[in-house]
């Protein structure tokens with residue numbers, strides 16, 4: 290534990306107590322050590338008694354910085370867990386974080402461009418258009434083509450702040466791992482490490498620009514998603530320049546209704562987009578909170594999404610993707626045995642798991658969902674519960690699945706906000722079934738063979754040569770193995786011989802010594818001792834020396 294992390298730890302605790310967030314834990318439910326720790330920090334008191342609890346939580350998160358703001362953003366979409374007031378307050382963390390000094394923004398931009406802003410842009414607006422957890426956004430016009438753009442610039446020292454928080458978190462996780470002991474399957478340190486990679490990745494705007502370009506290309510012909518054009522030549526680690534887009538923030542349901550947006554279609558398109566990104570492209574936007582999503586103002590009867598902030602993108606392995614799709618389908622078909630089997634086959638739970646007990650536990654989680662009205666079923670919640678259940682059965686936490694689960698929760702929260710009756714099953718099922726039919730069966734086989742033709746046509750001429758090389762290698766390997774075996778046998782033989790001689794010599798020496806002290810006639814003692822000495826010398830010299838085979 291470093292001094293910096295102790296300082297930061299104190300700052301976190303101080304902020305929590307100064308905003309009276311400890312009041313959220315009811316006094317008689319708190320464990321004794323919590324009450325004792327609280328009482329020992331008697332000088333830290335709630336300084337914001339005039340504000341509501343939700344407001345205090347928002348302010349505390351805002352004060353604690355990006356890592357906590359991001360947590361608040363995520364929570365704000367969980368309307369199934371939070372009351373309206375809480376969700377409303379936390380939603381403010383999406384793009385209404387207090388701005389930083391524009392002079393600092395200008396300085397950072399010019400440092401990256403290595404030129405004055407005015408040499409490349411006109412109408413640079415000193416007042417930020419928006420200010421979020423990681424960055425601040427200013428508008429301008431690009432001199433070269435006269436188009437409206439936004440300049441997204443990182444907050445000053447954001448990286449140091451995030452690193453300090455992550456360090457504290459990872460130390461906490463290591464401590465937890467030690468408390469949980471060897472063999473625990475939660476792997477908190479690994480989860481934090483993964484979160485670290487993700488969030489630190491977001492601190493490089495050049496990387497974000499490349500992600501945005503890739504996502505834009507994946508959806509160029511789509512009528513469901515638009516990603517703004519990125520001016521890659523003006524993107525740097527701390528600066529990103531892209532097309533300015535206009536739209537209605539997805540959380541502004543009133544404005545969407547006022548312009549007559551087809552909310553049902555929009556909610557369904559959201560689900561489709563999620564599945565297309567995960568299963569078709571294996572490249573999904575993993576930071577889909579409402580602050581990052583706008584809705585088109587044009588043709589509201591056929592609305593599309595505008596996606597921003599491609600800092601956190603997720604991918605799954607082919608195998609995880611396949612298991613996940615099968616898992617969803619098994620779930621739609623209420624095939625709990627298959628779900629249990631899939632968890633084991635995919636290696637998400639240990640192969641020693643009792644399938645029947647696990648199947649029963651899965652059924653307990655899933656079955657009640659089907660008895661609820663549509664608008665009360667939470668897809669993300671089911672997945673969350675499944676993971677929680679599986680944890681009791683020795684699940685290995687898969688960081689990429691945690692990211693996916695988080696995204697699914699976002700999407701669902703969003704869909705429900707837009708269109709409460711959204712039927713997630715009906716929207717997702719045909720998509721998954723089609724995808725699965727492309728993965729298995731004759732069509733999939735044909736596609737795989739077709740995809741591999743260039744590889745095989747490249748490799749085919751090399752095959753005779755490879756066969757001969759392999760045969761030669763095999764023969765050489767056999768020869769080497771035989772030599773090793775011979776050396777080993779020789780070693781064993783020598784070692785046995787030497788041991789036999791040493792033991793016999795020891796017996797002769799002991800007998801000789803006894804005869805020497807007990808007997809009147811001394812010559813048998815001399816013979817025994819001499820023979821014993823000679824045998825010891827021979828045995829010692831014949832020891833095998835080289836243990837390498």
Ligand SMILES: Nc1ncnc2c1ncn2[C@@H]1O[C@H](COP(=O)(O)OP(=O)(O)OP(=O)(O)O)[C@@H](O)[C@H]1O
Nearest residue numbers: 384419421422423424426439517532533534580598
């Ligand atoms: N191309 C754009 N056109 C118009 N407004 C934009 C554009 N890009 C960003 N914005 C505005 O800036 C806000 C912050 O942008 P963005 O979400 O990319 O920043 P961030 O710091 O990565 O935020 P987060 O807190 O989500 O990590 C957005 O919510 C949006 O209001």
